[in-house]
Amino acid sequence: MKIVAVKIDSEIEHSLYIDLLRNLPKEKQVRLNKFRNKMDADRSLLGEILIRTEIMNVTNVKNLEIVFQKNSYGKPILLNKPQLHYNITHSGNWVACAIDCSTIGIDVEKISPIDYTIADRFFSKQEIMDLTKKEEPEKLKYFFDLWTLKESYIKADGRGLSIPLDSFSIRKTNNTIKMMTENSLKEVFFKQYEIDDMYKCSVCALNNQFPVEPRVLSLLDTCHNFLNHIDHNH
DSSP: OEEEEEEOOSOOOHHHHHHHHTTSOHHHHHHHHTOSSHHHHHHHHHHHHHHHHHHHHHSSOOGGGOOEEEOTTSOEEETTOTTOEEEEEEETTEEEEEEESSOEEEEEEEOOOOOTTHHHHHSOHHHHHHHHTOOTTHHHHHHHHHHHHHHHHHHHHTOGGGSOTTSEEEEEETTEEEEEESSSOOOOEEEEEOSOTTEEEEEEESSSOOOSSOEEEEHHHHHHHHHHHHHHHO
């Protein structure tokens, strides 16, 4: 299992952005060119080159041979290496990806003030009870613990939001994370990573082989790793 996170510590300068973009499939280029917001475009581009670099690292597939497809629920799968599972997430200044030989989900969220009535729509009764017992600032952190843990589970399951969010319940006590569910995906493991004081990062996998820490890269390292891989493969 590999967990890699990129800190967006600056904008991607224009010439580098163009260089990266032209090494992506046409339909991805079109999608990226539609972004109005430069930061959104940067995040999306970084997610794409990060996962492509990691796939090139662990397989002998070249960049241009990497083809992503989506299942009927919209979860991306790798067409020519379906046994390799991956997931990408981004929020604020962070982009992260997870790769494993079985299904995996990762979610990063920036901790920001929230209207707790959101919990009534997305959390189970048990989760709402646990959240209500907390005092600030722990309450806000716990909200994002639950949010990212639930999101990572949904992404690992691969059926997206067609899974009712209150159909499973997660409890975090000390550092133990337990889940109760009626869903078919029951035997899962969770791990959280402290990538940043202002963010929560949660991973859900079918095995417990989590790396101790994610590999954290700078923006420029991520860009250059990708371009070096392509030069190397030519």
